Amino acid sequence: xxxxxxxxxxxxxxxxxxxxxxxxxxxxxxxxxxxxxxxxxxxxxxxxxxxxxxxxxxxxxxxxxxxxxxxxxxxxxxxxxxxxxxxxxxxxxxxxxxxxxxxxxxxxxxxxxxxxxxxxxxxxxxxxxxxxxxxxxxxxxxxxxxxxxxxxxxxxxxxxxxxxxxxxxxxxxxxxxxxxxxxxxxxxxxxxxxxxxxxxxxxxxxxxxxxxxxxxxxxxxxxxxxxxxxxxxxxxxxxxxxxxxxxxxxxxxxxxxxxxxxxxxxxxxxxxxxxxxxxxxxxxxxxxxxxxxxxxxxxxxxxxxxxxxxxxxxxxxxxxxxxxxxxxxxxxxxxxxxxxxxxxxxxxxxxxxxxxxxxxxxxxxxxxxxxxxxxxxxxxxxxxxxx
Amino acid sequence: xxxxxxxxxxxxxxxxxxxxxxxxxxxxxxxxxxxxxxxxxxxxxxxxxxxxxxxxxxxxxxxxxxxxxxxxxxxxxxxxxxxxxxxxxxxxxxxxxxxxxxxxxxxxxxxxxxxxxxxxxxxxxxxxxxxxxxxxxxxxxxxxxxxxxxxxxxxxxxxxxxxxxxxxxxxxxxxxxxxxxxxxxxxxxxxxxxxxxxxxxxxxxxxxxxxxxxxxxxxxxxxxxxxxxxxxxxxxxxxxxxxxxxxxxxxxxxxxxxxxxxxxxxxxxxxxxxxxxxxxxxxxxxxxxxxxxxxxxxxxxxxxxxxxxxxxxxxxxxxxxxxxxxxxxxxxxxxxxxxxxxxxxxxxxxxxxxxxxxxxxxxxxxxxxxxxxxxxxxxxxxxxxxx
Numbered sequence: 001x002x003x004x005x006x007x008x009x010x011x012x013x014x015x016x017x018x019x020x021x022x023x024x025x026x027x028x029x030x031x032x033x034x035x036x037x038x039x040x041x042x043x044x045x046x047x048x049x050x051x052x053x054x055x056x057x058x059x060x061x062x063x064x065x066x067x068x069x070x071x072x073x074x075x076x077x078x079x080x081x082x083x084x085x086x087x088x089x090x091x092x093x094x095x096x097x098x099x100x101x102x103x104x105x106x107x108x109x110x111x112x113x114x115x116x117x118x119x120x121x122x123x124x125x126x127x128x129x130x131x132x133x134x135x136x137x138x139x140x141x142x143x144x145x146x147x148x149x150x151x152x153x154x155x156x157x158x159x160x161x162x163x164x165x166x167x168x169x170x171x172x173x174x175x176x177x178x179x180x181x182x183x184x185x186x187x188x189x190x191x192x193x194x195x196x197x198x199x200x201x202x203x204x205x206x207x208x209x210x211x212x213x214x215x216x217x218x219x220x221x222x223x224x225x226x227x228x229x230x231x232x233x234x235x236x237x238x239x240x241x242x243x244x245x246x247x248x249x250x251x252x253x254x255x256x257x258x259x260x261x262x263x264x265x266x267x268x269x270x271x272x273x274x275x276x277x278x279x280x281x282x283x284x285x286x287x288x289x290x291x292x293x294x295x296x297x298x299x300x301x302x303x304x305x306x307x308x309x310x311x312x313x314x315x316x317x318x319x320x321x322x323x324x325x326x327x328x329x330x331x332x333x334x335x336x337x338x339x340x341x342x343x344x345x346x347x348x349x350x351x352x353x354x355x356x357x358x359x360x361x362x363x364x365x366x367x368x369x370x371x372x373x374x375x376x377x378x379x380x381x382x383x384x385x386x387x
Numbered sequence: 388x389x390x391x392x393x394x395x396x397x398x399x400x401x402x403x404x405x406x407x408x409x410x411x412x413x414x415x416x417x418x419x420x421x422x423x424x425x426x427x428x429x430x431x432x433x434x435x436x437x438x439x440x441x442x443x444x445x446x447x448x449x450x451x452x453x454x455x456x457x458x459x460x461x462x463x464x465x466x467x468x469x470x471x472x473x474x475x476x477x478x479x480x481x482x483x484x485x486x487x488x489x490x491x492x493x494x495x496x497x498x499x500x501x502x503x504x505x506x507x508x509x510x511x512x513x514x515x516x517x518x519x520x521x522x523x524x525x526x527x528x529x530x531x532x533x534x535x536x537x538x539x540x541x542x543x544x545x546x547x548x549x550x551x552x553x554x555x556x557x558x559x560x561x562x563x564x565x566x567x568x569x570x571x572x573x574x575x576x577x578x579x580x581x582x583x584x585x586x587x588x589x590x591x592x593x594x595x596x597x598x599x600x601x602x603x604x605x606x607x608x609x610x611x612x613x614x615x616x617x618x619x620x621x622x623x624x625x626x627x628x629x630x631x632x633x634x635x636x637x638x639x640x641x642x643x644x645x646x647x648x649x650x651x652x653x654x655x656x657x658x659x660x661x662x663x664x665x666x667x668x669x670x671x672x673x674x675x676x677x678x679x680x681x682x683x684x685x686x687x688x689x690x691x692x693x694x695x696x697x698x699x700x701x702x703x704x705x706x707x708x709x710x711x712x713x714x715x716x717x718x719x720x721x722x723x724x725x726x727x728x729x730x731x732x733x734x735x736x737x738x739x740x741x742x743x744x745x746x747x748x749x750x751x752x753x754x755x756x757x758x759x760x761x762x763x764x765x766x767x768x769x770x771x772x773x774x
Contacts, residue, residue: 005623007446008453012616019601019609026602056446059394066395214406215413218658222406225659229399236392265655271605272612272656 010057013050017043018275031373033134033278037366040282051283061280062242064273065130065338069243070228071266072133073250074259075142076151078201081251084148087329091149091317092156095333098316099124099309100164106305119168119352123344123361124306126161128337128369129154129243130277135373136332139380146325149318150332155244157333159189162239165343172350185239192238193248196231200252208256220258221265227253241339281338285366289359299360303367310334310368324386328379334372340365397444400437404430405662418760420521420665424753427669434674444667449629451657451664452517452725456630457615458653459520460637461646462529463538465588468638471535474716478536478704479543482720485703486511486696487551493692506555506739510731510748511693513548515724515756516541516630517664522760523719526767533712536705537719542631544720546576549626552730559737572626579625580635583618587639595643607645608652614640628726668725672753676746686747690754697721697755711773715766721759727752 017039025035043050051057081088103124107117129151136147163186170177211220228249235245253262290299314330321329344361347353353361404426412422430437438444468475490511494504516538523534550573598607615636622632640649677686701717708716731748734740740748 005620005629007449008616008620008623008629011450012613012620015609015616016613019603019606019613022603023601032603055441056443059443059447062394063398214410216406216409216419218654219406221655222402222658226399226403226406229395229402233392233395233399236395242392242395265658267605268608268652268655269659271609271652 007054007056010051010054011060013043014040014057014279015272015275017050018279021279022275031135031138031377033131033138034370034373036275036278037282037370040279041285041287041366042282043279044283044285046285046287051279057276057280060273060276062277064270064275064277066228066232066242066246067266067269068130068133068137068274068277069247070224070250070253071263071270072129072137072142072151073247073252074254074263074266075137076148076247076251077254078197078251080148081152081197084145084152087149087318087320088152089156089317091153091314091329091333092160094317095127095153095157095310095313096125096160096164098313099306102305102309106302115168115171116352119172119347119350120357120361122161122165122168123340123347123365124302124309124336125157125164126336126339126343127154127157127310127333128335128339128365129158129247131335131337131369131372132332132376134274134278135376139377141380144380145321146318146328146332149321149329150314151247153314153317153329153333155193155247158241158244159186159193161339162189162241165346166239169346169350172352189238189240192235192240193244196245196248197251200248201255204252204255208258211256211258218265220256220261224249224253224256224258224262277338281341281369282366284338284341285363286359289356290363295356295360299363299367302360303364306336306364306368307334307371324379324383328376328383331372331375331379334375335369336365337369338365340368394441394443397438397441398447400430401427401444401666402659402662404437405666408666409662416764418522418525418764420518420525421757421760423662423665424669424757427666428672428674428753429669430666431670431672433672438666438670444663447660447663448667448725449664451660451662453615453619453629453633454653454656455517455520455524455661455664456634457611457637457640458650458657459516459524459529459538460634460639461641461650461653462524463535463634463638464641465584465638467535468539468584471532471539474536474705474707475539476543476704478540478701478716478720479547481704482514482540482544482697482700483512483547483551485700486693489692489696493689502555502558503739506559506734506737507744507748509548509552509555510727510734510752511689511696511723512544512551513723513726513730514541514544514697514720515722515726515752516545516628516634518722518724518756518759519719519763521661521665522763526764528767531767532708533705533715533719536708536716538634540701540704540716540720542580542634545628545631546573546580548726549576549628552733553626556733556737559739576625576627579622579627580631583632583635584638587635588642591639591642595645598643598645605652607643607648611636611640611643611645611649664725668728668756669753671725671728671749673746673749676743677750682743682747686750686754689747690751693723693751693755694721694758711766711770715763715770718759718762718766721762722756723752724756725752727755 018036021035021039022032103121104117107120231245231249232242311330314333318326318329405423408422408426409419490508491504494507618632618636619629698717701720705713705716
């Protein structure tokens with residue numbers, strides 16, 4: 001009973017902190033998500049210590065971001081994604097290659113051997129689709145071409161980052177790299193995405209009425225949520241992030257005639273659950289590890305490398321959208337968020353990262369997530385003013 | 388990463404099992420909740436073993452039932468509750484006394500000493516408001532007088548059961564019973580409920596516009612959810628169940644002018660989260676412990692005692708509503724659900740219950756929860772046909 005009430009207190013504190021953080025950020029003309037991450041940092045172990053790591057909170061955070069990407073998928077049509085496929089592919093690829101090269105150069109320059117440097121560089125690579133997706137939703141620009149490119153590129157980015165992580169992990173133990181195996185993993189992941197996207201949309205378009213077969217009057221929603229959870233799980237079985245599956249589930253559900261109802265009904269779910277994701281992300285930062293001038297300088301350096309390399313990759317990949325559009329895409333790809341945190345945790349577990357490097361990479365991931373939303377908002381506003 | 392995907396699989400399995408169970412139950416003209424509990428029993432450790440106990444799943448279940456009682460509160464006005472206060476008080480009191488007396492007589496007759504018998508009897512006492520509330524919602528009869536009496540009685544029941552549990556727990560260790568202390572605990576609990584109900588409704592009625600002060604367009608919902616989580620936590624600090632606080636939060640939120648929007652927006656939250664509560668409740672049963680004729684006979688006996696004693700208490704307490712109305716109230720109080728499971732767990736931890744008795748009490752609690760919904764549905768339908 002005691003334990004149950006402790007968790008209830010954590011839920012209350014996290015939820016209220018998120019609301020307060022978002023409110024302050026929005027009053028300061030910044031995206032609410034920045035306030036939620038900052039609130040997580042404030043109430044987390046390294047400052048106020050009001051919340052502590054707990055599996056249940058991480059699960060709620062995971063459900064929150066899964067639902068967020070599901071709702072983003074609901075606003076995305078496959079046909080529109082296809083139209084930007086070429087740009088998305090370039091952005092995804094250059095957005096992986098440039099940060100990986102610059103990241104490994106920095107790591108090697110700081111004294112790591114090449115094998116370890118490549119692992120460190122992997123933490124510079126993966127974009128967190130959650131942060132950008134939330135900002136795009138807040139700004140109401142999900143229907144813009146730049147948004148499509150960012151989302152498509154995020155899927156490609158996740159596939160490439162997963163492969164890269166597999167390769168650099170194998171290198172740590174000196175395993176021989178089997179090209180054939182990598183190709184198979186790549187084909188499985190691409191195949192999973194393609195089959196779900198193509199077959200799923202076709203089935204959904206023709207069989208919308210299936211969603212209304214059950215007695216439950218809310219069955220369009222419950223079946224869509226079951227699809228979301230199922231594909232989220234399935235995508236982890238192909239080595240991809242759960243949010244990729246959730247995004248695909250939303251995208252194919254957007255082909256049904258119940259799409260608008262689903263969009264509407266997803267809003268309360270996001271209101272309750274996504275704050276847990278952003279607050280928990282913010283709570284992972286360890287300020288004590290960063291409390292000296294040398295470390296802060298290093299942090300500034302790697303954050304600049306992370307931002308510039310990803311921005312450059314995205315910008316070059318999206319030049320077909322014009323310079324302003326390419327800049328928006330580049331900025332949109334910058335946040336590393338929880339993905340950087342996860343890779344840093346793997347590095348810590350594998351003995352590649354020291355506690356100090358871990359704290360640096362986590363802080364870098366969160367900094368990229370906090371600086372991006374205001375930049376993105378400003379760029380979209382500027383573009384709207386021009387138009 | 389692996390662990391994360393395991394939890395996603397559990398979420399998917401639980402959610403889908405609940406939908407399938409509810410669908411089958413409803414096609415058989417039974418309330419969906421019966422199917423959800425049965426589904427939990429089927430996929431739980433004692434049959435298919437598809438899900439395993441995990442803290443995160445229990446937390447989701449808790450959030451589910453908290454939101455359920457919040458939404459029930461939203462459909463409840465304080466003024467209407469006051470009108471049935473007298474009946475609710477009688478039902479709550481007799482519904483505690485009669486099961487407690489009969490339960491302790493059975494336990495003493497089965498060979499327990501009096502101190503232990505009273506602890507066993509405590510597991511016969513507390514009603515699970517969650518089960519009945521869900522049935523009342525499914526039937527669309529929340530506005531009926533009988534429903535109000537049941538909900539009011541459930542609050543009183545919880546206060547009395549909490550006191551009783553405190554007393555019998557103290558008796559196990561031979562602590563001297565301090566009447567003064569019991570009176571203080573009682574006053575605190577009653578005071579908490581009264582202050583929240585009376586003061587809260589007054590503030591809400593006059594200050595609805597506060598819910599729209601934040602920038603967030605969904606702020607009426609997010610502030611109401613914050614209130615729900617906060618009062619759920621606070622009520623545990625007064626020794627009461629979290630759902631009592633959630634119910635009070637809903638009841639005071641029902642005084643706002645945003646009430647209908649809130650009711651509407653709560654539906655998707657219930658659709659996602661309450662299945663976890665009912666499936667997890669069903670999964671607690673341990674069929675292996677019950678697999679002999681003698682045990683099944685005992686189970687049948689204690690289930691009959693549990694049903695008849697509670698029904699009688701509720702019926703006698705609610706006679707002012709006429710015989711049919713009193714019968715509905717009596718049946719509505721019967722489910723013990725997760726409350727019986729919690730008390731059985733405490734008894735197991737305190738060394739009062741054997742694993743065998745634990746399994747019996749859990750099975751009894753779930754049986755009372757499974758037989759009630761169809762009876763309640765039949766009684767309400769019959770009454771509607773008469774009217």
